[in-house]
Amino acid sequence: MQSNRRNIKKASKSDLPALEEIFRLEFSKPPYNEKWGSKLAAQKIGKYFRTCTIMVCREKKEIAGFIIFHTDYWFAGKICFIDELVVREAFRGKGAGSALLSQVEAEARKRKMKSTYLLALHGCPAQEFYEKHGYNENNWVLMRKQLNPTASI
Template sequence: MEIVRLTEKHLPDFQGLYIEFFKELRGKQGWSPHAEAEYRAEATYYFKRDDIIFLALENGEAAGFIRVSSRDGSFWVEELFVRPEFRGRGIGRALVERAEEEVLKWDSALYLFVLPQDKDAIAFWKRLGYDTINTVELVKDLEPTPRDSGFHTVELLGERFKIFRWKGEKFSEDEKRFMELLEEFYRRGGTKEEFLWTVNTALEKWLTGVEECKKALERVGIETEVTPAELWDYLNARTYENDVYEPGEILSNDYLVIHEVREIECLKARGLEITPNVIIENPKETYECHLIALEAELQRAGKEGNAKWIKKRCRDVEEYLRDENLPENLKGRVVAILERFCTVS
């Protein structure tokens, strides 16, 4: 791959990429693009006014571009685009890094606008270190427009705002649910102060829980790469049924802490991320890891001669055989645990 400054020779390549950029963007937004001739004229204008424009070439073929403009002494990334067939090869990053090198000749900062609906773009720019909100762009339509057909509700420090709905949105189910709840919250009269109080309360609970997990991990003294945050998140993950033990009960019991840690390690070893939905989205793996962790827990109790705890947990294990969600192929594993550690009643 080669990154080159745009010259007259490659102007047609830039024009083609520029057209593709806006066709893709307008498609995501559900809007109609302008005529190609307009985009070609714009691309030519930006080239002639000496914007910083770099092309990425793959074996001589134009794969992408970045355009940076200068406004009032500041430099702005106006567009960054890589053709779909060339994505995932680091071309976008290479274009940004080359543009940054150029901008550093005159300034120490590079700015950009990113649309709030474009999750892929936001994630990309954050990975490259663009994580400071500098300005918030607002718009008011002075007369009805086709784009007024739908909005999502979002917030910034509790202040209510709207963003346009896109045809090509990639919001997760949790993100969609958040925006729906937020809309309902404000519709029913919720205020900025009430929102901040609610969020602060939830964050304080999470931070307190993570601190308790840290203390529990230090107390049991086992080697693990499981973080306090992962442990707390797993203890509060969504399940099919109500858990037998509450997070507080687990964190106060060394055997249950060991169990949860080994279960998380097992899931991570299978390439799973510890998210609020990890259990309900991966029931088979969760059951398998639960039984592996249970054996580790009972081994620890046996080593310490805690027959009372083993007896208590064996009653729990017997209930597993009556669990309709237990995969059929794991019932033999449950029986083996009962035979190894328990007296079957």
């Protein structure tokens, strides 16, 4: 997708340092308040680069945000799972996130995927954003078990 100022393309290896920094910065803010260290963020984004598709949205050559997704399988067929959608605060509300989401949905349709899934923090602006784009809650619940009593996640 391209407009006068917006360009969405598959991420290249040279994008990784910027994506890691954007990931760390944006997830350190409310409502997430996650404290990602540089090394761990690099490992996470690097793993995604090796195993998923990352699309980057640039506006006037500046990275506005990115989306990470992969193909998965369910009993009814192939599905698209969106792992991350990160838009820099300065670019929110200006169409970058919508453009990235539309790009992935178009790619999923082209690949004959049945549905698109993602996780969103309950009650946060991201949930409202996804609902505005036709996503809805389902009956699945994310569950966890704390294995280390001193761990914060």
